[in-house]
Amino acid sequence: MEGVSQTFGVGGLSLSLSGPEVWIEPFTRAWASWVAEPPGWEVCLVQDETLPAPWGPFFGTRPRFVDARCLLESPGFVGKIDPEAKRARLRAHPQAETGDLAYFVRTVFALQAFDEGALLFHAAGIVHRGAAYAFFGHSGSGKTTASRLSPGKPVLSDDLVLLREAESGWDVWATPFGRRRVGEVHSAPLRTLLRLVQASEERLEPMPRGMALGELVANSPVVNADPVRAAALLTRWEGILCSVPICFLHFRKSGAFWEVLDAQFD
């Protein structure tokens, strides 16, 4: 089977994906707007029929860190990421689906981002009046709902955004992980971090600093599973919290929360 490769760029970080055409082509199609140069971290996808057929989604497999390498394994999948060599390799059964492969790519990207000074953050990034509002929380907290309730506003992602330090503060960048709206908007300065809480009214509530750190670490995928990077992760979030406010946003299933945010932050 012929191998092909394609490089994708997200927020100035690039990652080169190689493997059988049948596996790479769906990425090239779905992530057409992310095609970039030059090559960055190498991610090699290899079909391995000796592995058992997958009997469950790869998504959700928790990474393990051993000897500075990240391992991601479940039936039908054996993934190894070597951050020092900037290289990753996934052996997977031919029945693996694009979503499974994308999960591995996402895992690699989370490590790459962190090691290059950025951060992949489990949040919906919505741009309002030129600034990005990062709505975060566990699955089901309302990230996608908040995006849907913000018609006309660019959505950088409704699930995972990239944070990168800028000249003044931090920028929120779009990623191919999750749904995006208004593709020509790639990034915006981070205005505030909002922990979503579904409620019967719209209101903001201050979040104690310690709880904020814990919540933010909990929403930093992959890196938060690495004991070696955990301390640096806390420090990085402390730095971000020095430049932007963080609050609980209690909200109903309506777009009225933007009025509350405007009153506080505009």
Place this chain on the structure above:
Amino acid sequence: MLNLTDVLSLARGVISQESEDELVVVLPEEGKYFVLNGTGADAFKLMDGQRSLEDVAFVLGERYNVPLERTQADVLALAQKMLDRGAVCLQDE
């Protein structure tokens, strides 16, 4: 069940960081965290693999001017909770 002669230390991989007047304790391998404040944070920091829980209670009792019996009960309860959550381990384990 813990007793006052037990010695606890931070479990492998667990990290903590002070932030303002709180202590954030992160269990990276489980992706979990919790926040301690006041005496809880002080007690946690004293579980250093050297002091027994009795010693921890004594230090806190002196520091906060609280009857020793009450401090011992509070320290035992906190230590058990931390042990159940995997944040600390028994020193002889």
